[in-house]
Amino acid sequence: MPEPTVPSRRGILFGTAAVSAGALLTACTSNDPKEAKDAADDRAAPVADDTPGRPVTIGFAGPQADHGWLNAINDNARSRAKKYSDVTLEITEGSNDTAAQIGQVQTLINKKVDVLVVLPADGKALTQVGLQAMRAGIPVVNLDRIFASPQAYRCWIGGDNYGMGLNAGRYIGERLKDTPDAKVVELAGVDSLELTRQRTQGFDDALKNYPNITKVARQAADFTVESGQAKTAQLLQAESDFHALWNHDDDQGVGALRAIAQAGRKDFLMVGGAGARSAMDAIKADDSVLKATVLYPPTMAASAIDIARALAQDKGIGGLSEQEIPASITLYSAVVTKDNVDRYLPTGFR
Amino acid sequence: MTQPASVDPARTPAAPGPAPGAAPGGPSRAPRGFRADVRTLSLLGVLAVLIAVGGITEPDAFLDTGNLQLVLTQASIIGVVTVGMTFVITSGGIDLSVGAIVALASVWATTVATQEYGFTGILFTAVAVGLGCGLVNGVLIAYGGLVPFIATLAMLASARGLALQITDGRTQMVTVDSVLELGVKDSYVLGVPPLVLVFAAVVAIGWLLLNRTTFGRRTLAVGGNAEAARLAGIDIRRHRLLLYLLSGLCCGIAAFLLVVLSGSGQNTNGNLYELDAIAAAIIGGTLLSGGRGTVTGSVLGVLIFTTITNIFALNNLESAVQQIAKGAIIVAAVLVQHRTLRGGGDT
Numbered sequence: 184m185p186e187p188t189v190p191s192r193r194g195i196l197f198g199t200a201a202v203s204a205g206a207l208l209t210a211c212t213s214n215d216p217k218e219a220k221d222a223a224d225d226r227a228a229p230v231a232d233d234t235p236g237r238p239v240t241i242g243f244a245g246p247q248a249d250h251g252w253l254n255a256i257n258d259n260a261r262s263r264a265k266k267y268s269d270v271t272l273e274i275t276e277g278s279n280d281t282a283a284q285i286g287q288v289q290t291l292i293n294k295k296v297d298v299l300v301v302l303p304a305d306g307k308a309l310t311q312v313g314l315q316a317m318r319a320g321i322p323v324v325n326l327d328r329i330f331a332s333p334q335a336y337r338c339w340i341g342g343d344n345y346g347m348g349l350n351a352g353r354y355i356g357e358r359l360k361d362t363p364d365a366k367v368v369e370l371a372g373v374d375s376l377e378l379t380r381q382r383t384q385g386f387d388d389a390l391k392n393y394p395n396i397t398k399v400a401r402q403a404a405d406f407t408v409e410s411g412q413a414k415t416a417q418l419l420q421a422e423s424d425f426h427a428l429w430n431h432d433d434d435q436g437v438g439a440l441r442a443i444a445q446a447g448r449k450d451f452l453m454v455g456g457a458g459a460r461s462a463m464d465a466i467k468a469d470d471s472v473l474k475a476t477v478l479y480p481p482t483m484a485a486s487a488i489d490i491a492r493a494l495a496q497d498k499g500i501g502g503l504s505e506q507e508i509p510a511s512i513t514l515y516s517a518v519v520t521k522d523n524v525d526r527y528l529p530t531g532f533r
Numbered sequence: 534m535t536q537p538a539s540v541d542p543a544r545t546p547a548a549p550g551p552a553p554g555a556a557p558g559g560p561s562r563a564p565r566g567f568r569a570d571v572r573t574l575s576l577l578g579v580l581a582v583l584i585a586v587g588g589i590t591e592p593d594a595f596l597d598t599g600n601l602q603l604v605l606t607q608a609s610i611i612g613v614v615t616v617g618m619t620f621v622i623t624s625g626g627i628d629l630s631v632g633a634i635v636a637l638a639s640v641w642a643t644t645v646a647t648q649e650y651g652f653t654g655i656l657f658t659a660v661a662v663g664l665g666c667g668l669v670n671g672v673l674i675a676y677g678g679l680v681p682f683i684a685t686l687a688m689l690a691s692a693r694g695l696a697l698q699i700t701d702g703r704t705q706m707v708t709v710d711s712v713l714e715l716g717v718k719d720s721y722v723l724g725v726p727p728l729v730l731v732f733a734a735v736v737a738i739g740w741l742l743l744n745r746t747t748f749g750r751r752t753l754a755v756g757g758n759a760e761a762a763r764l765a766g767i768d769i770r771r772h773r774l775l776l777y778l779l780s781g782l783c784c785g786i787a788a789f790l791l792v793v794l795s796g797s798g799q800n801t802n803g804n805l806y807e808l809d810a811i812a813a814a815i816i817g818g819t820l821l822s823g824g825r826g827t828v829t830g831s832v833l834g835v836l837i838f839t840t841i842t843n844i845f846a847l848n849n850l851e852s853a854v855q856q857i858a859k860g861a862i863i864v865a866a867v868l869v870q871h872r873t874l875r876g877g878g879d880t
Binding site: 407408 | 591697717797800842843
């Protein structure tokens with residue numbers, strides 16, 4: 184076996200070539216210890232980098248990009264795949280219809296792609312087709328909305344909805360900890376989605392650490408500008424006096440900020456969610472009530488492509504001792520404020 | 534056009550348009566005209582009950598001037614759409630594409646190219662796109678022989694698709710100050726937001742059109758009995774085309790109002806407007822089978838919906854509870870109406 188730990192181009196190239204043929208076929212069963220040992224030559228697995236390796240075809244199936252964040256997901260996946268000369272991206276048309284998406288994933292399975300990246304419109308409903316792919320020997324990278332069974336994916340990568348709420352709550356808590364009888368309101372996202380409940384739970388849990396703060400109102404919007412404007416106008420009318428507002432989603436936040444400007448209110452601070460470019464611009468400009476946003480980074484789609492490629496080429500992740508790609512990666516929901524906005528600005532989606 | 538006898542019963546001699554609070558005038562065509570008044574009165578009753586509920590549960594917030602402005606503003610956009618819908622349903626048709634047309638018109642009006650021409654560019658584009666979609670609907674239905682349900686369903690799908698294509702899923706921000714200013718407090722005329730003024734004007738014109746013009750009588754006649762209307766010499770095709778154009782025009786105006794209010798264009802705009810507009814018109818007393826329609830009733834229907842939403846929000850109700858209660862209130866409002874009318878001896 185070659186010296187895969189030496190990060191020279193030649194070594195990695197050779198290592199990849201030697202390993203890929205056999206390892207790829209069994210990539211989904213690579214938790215077999217013997218296999219792993221052979222491949223890694225009892226040292227760490229070769230680390231994935233930009234060096235071209237064995238050609239990989241990645242199948243990508245996502246929901247219909249009808250709003251900013253999902254659009255950014257597609258952009259991230261596409262541009263990341265383009266960066267690798269050894270990656271071909273087979274991308275299906277986005278669909279919010281479960282049956283249609285199942286059909287699309289099955290088409291990708293039939294095309295015998297090397298790896299699948301699936302962001303299901305509904306994670307539970309797509310579990311079966313995830314299992315199908317894994318049984319067919321195609322490792323699945325499950326993006327964001329999680330399948331019901333761990334057998335249906337090789338690696339899950341996604342955002343932390345609970346953490347979003349937690350960090351938004353912490354930020355607001357720290358800002359208001361010296362305000363006696365502080366009141367906060369919450370503009371939630373689509374209430375029928377589990378992620379909305381998780382975000383609210385995290386927010387509530389964080390606020391428990393600040394006994395001086397009470398959540399006085401919560402209204403759910405629809406992730407759209409129109410609903411954000413309408414619901415915020417209502418909230419402002421209902422609560423004449425509060426200190427902070429947490430809005431789950433920056434897309435509806437465009438409407439929320441509009442309603443706040445229309446009402447001429449400036450007497451509270453607002454924290455957004457997701458990390459839209461418009462929100463980051465407003466935070467940087469510091470001329471509105473919006474002082475921070477908690478991230479739900481669409482860069483996870485780019486990372487999913489990285490993981491898919493590494494899986495297909497049987498490489499590890501740089502900087503970790505692990506021989507294998509982890510089974511799950513939860514992204515951190517950073518709080519973007521005026522102080523650190525420049526760092527996150529490039530990831531802001533339109 | 535002389536087609537009076539079969540049409541008159543459907544006319545609503547209630548107080549004109551935007552002042553639903555005004556008491557209906559003396560029933561000149563009793564007892565038939567009187568029944569129409571009972572309908573309006575029962576709707577006013579429902580609205581009064583809601584206002585009482587709002588006033589009792591949230592006395593400070595609900596009866597506030599700002600809240601009144603808010604309720605009327607939020608009623609404006611869907612209200613304008615509902616006026617157009619009332620005409621279409623009165624003629625025995627249906628327009629399922631209103632929400633999609635609002636979406637398409639709003640995103641088209643907020644593209645960078647359109648915004649270059651400022652206020653007029655945005656307004657003109659919104660109205661033109663609305664009229665264009667209405668024209669396609671009308672031609673397909675009136676001259677292509679398509680069932681309104683199918684033609685407008687097709688328009689719903691394609692207009693939404695086109696809106697998604699234009700925006701690429703992105704929110705298009707408006708940068709034209711003169712448009713944005715129309716939505717803020719400084720622009721209120723004697724405390725009335727400009728959006729509400731537009732709404733009132735559309736309602737007034739709609740009421741006059743339906744109740745005081747040949748166009749209105751023809752609409753009722755076509756909805757009541759299309760064959761009889763044709764025999765009476767009405768060009769049914771041309772009239773249907775005009776009706777869908779009218780609905781499209783209303784959608785275009787609503788789209789502009791939405792752009793003013795939200796300061797942006799998004800392909801998700803106007804979501805489920807078709808259902809809200811149809812529900813408001815039906816609650817208002819417009820017959821889904823055609824032949825009877827009332828603009829006043831539709832406006833009351835919209836106001837009832839908006840007031841319910843407002844009261845729910847003020848009382849901080851959860852969205853699940855809101856939906857259940859909204860459904861229950863729709864059923865209750867229609868039941869109350871039927872009860873009242875049956876008491877009056879309606880068939």
